[in-house]
Amino acid sequence: MNVALNACGLGKRYGNSWALRDCSLRVPAGRITGLVGPNGAGKTTLLRMAVGLLGATSGEISVFGWSPTEDPALVLARVGFVPQERPLYSGFTVGEILQLGRHLNPRWDQAGAAARLKRLDIGLNRKVAHLSGGQHAQVSLALALGKRPDLLLLDEPLSNLDPLARREFMKALVEVVAAEGLSVILSSHVVAELERVCDHLVILNGGRVQVVGDIDELVATHKLQIAPRQDSDVIDSDATVIQATHTDGQSAMLVKVGSRAVRPDWEVHDVSLEEMVLAYLGNPAAADLPAPVMQKAG
Amino acid sequence: MLFHLDARSGMPTYMQLVNQVRRATRNGTLRAGDRLPTAREVVAALTINPNTVLKAYTQLESEGLVISRPGLGTFIAQGIPAPLAPALQRQLRRALDAWIRNAVSAGLDREGMLALINLAIDENKKAAHVA
Numbered sequence: 001m002n003v004a005l006n007a008c009g010l011g012k013r014y015g016n017s018w019a020l021r022d023c024s025l026r027v028p029a030g031r032i033t034g035l036v037g038p039n040g041a042g043k044t045t046l047l048r049m050a051v052g053l054l055g056a057t058s059g060e061i062s063v064f065g066w067s068p069t070e071d072p073a074l075v076l077a078r079v080g081f082v083p084q085e086r087p088l089y090s091g092f093t094v095g096e097i098l099q100l101g102r103h104l105n106p107r108w109d110q111a112g113a114a115a116r117l118k119r120l121d122i123g124l125n126r127k128v129a130h131l132s133g134g135q136h137a138q139v140s141l142a143l144a145l146g147k148r149p150d151l152l153l154l155d156e157p158l159s160n161l162d163p164l165a166r167r168e169f170m171k172a173l174v175e176v177v178a179a180e181g182l183s184v185i186l187s188s189h190v191v192a193e194l195e196r197v198c199d200h201l202v203i204l205n206g207g208r209v210q211v212v213g214d215i216d217e218l219v220a221t222h223k224l225q226i227a228p229r230q231d232s233d234v235i236d237s238d239a240t241v242i243q244a245t246h247t248d249g250q251s252a253m254l255v256k257v258g259s260r261a262v263r264p265d266w267e268v269h270d271v272s273l274e275e276m277v278l279a280y281l282g283n284p285a286a287a288d289l290p291a292p293v294m295q296k297a298g
Numbered sequence: 299m300l301f302h303l304d305a306r307s308g309m310p311t312y313m314q315l316v317n318q319v320r321r322a323t324r325n326g327t328l329r330a331g332d333r334l335p336t337a338r339e340v341v342a343a344l345t346i347n348p349n350t351v352l353k354a355y356t357q358l359e360s361e362g363l364v365i366s367r368p369g370l371g372t373f374i375a376q377g378i379p380a381p382l383a384p385a386l387q388r389q390l391r392r393a394l395d396a397w398i399r400n401a402v403s404a405g406l407d408r409e410g411m412l413a414l415i416n417l418a419i420d421e422n423k424k425a426a427h428v429a
Contacts, residue, residue, distance in 0.1 A: 178341040178348035
């Protein structure tokens, strides 16, 4: 597996509180990885550490094998980052933004960036201050893509966008991934809008990594079981209960199933990605991590 | 070939694409030699992950339903089973109708019937694997 981003025991402390703690994960290259979790989960902290805007308190992080703080030139040449607030100089025109990009980036793709904005009908003479939210987001994306990154980091790229602008942003993103094959990590606290676009998932919760994996595989191995009321949350040595809801006569349990089938005498339902994510977020003690990470934590 | 996605189906996106191609070859919408849309075309039309399309096409290729010609595209393979002949389809349908009438008079509802049919398909498949 080619690894785009690798974190090992990574932690970031502000005063007495940890924004990120014992974070170990590998993000494969060539994928669109969704980074999900509630506000304050550590998503922004992780992304800022990936580009060296923040240093680690403990552990290590690397991008394509290089440390963002020790070898910033090697990392930054290959990484595009669009922060949540999507900062662009509001007094500039769109054309001037591209000119800035050209002067700051040795691998700058002026023709590609201009063509991208032309397709979206965003004139180069438009003032940044006069762009709609969706256009502002598209110019930010074009600026990040103009440097021809191998890894694109997007922090809450869909926040403050209306549904149509979200759709168009995602469309622009998947099209460029299909054409160029770059790796993308995008954070969001809304899971539903990631389901089609992402194929890999990282769940962060309270500064810790809860789940890392391939989305199709995660969805296939999590099931909702309806059973006669269970007083114990241990139902089978080969299935882990992530979340249980009990009524008088019945228990509904969202479980991660192991190698054997779940109990066939119970009702079994498929779950959506969103249901699975919400179950984990509701139970911060549960985790589903690849084996090497587990060994390290143990 | 126009793909569409059902967000509420609960079925993984790549499987939805696989099933739509299978169905289209079965009912004759797609014939041997027809070209499937490129991954980029499907990505643009549906706003989905490019790897999802590749996964679906790889699956179809491993089933022998399509062949990929590098640089040219992905095509429906020669020698796929011909669409079901109308006469044969009518015959199968009549047998099924009779079965459904029996099931209804035995008190089965739609769910009960589907469960029984799925079970029978699974067990027949298993028996075929053993043989």
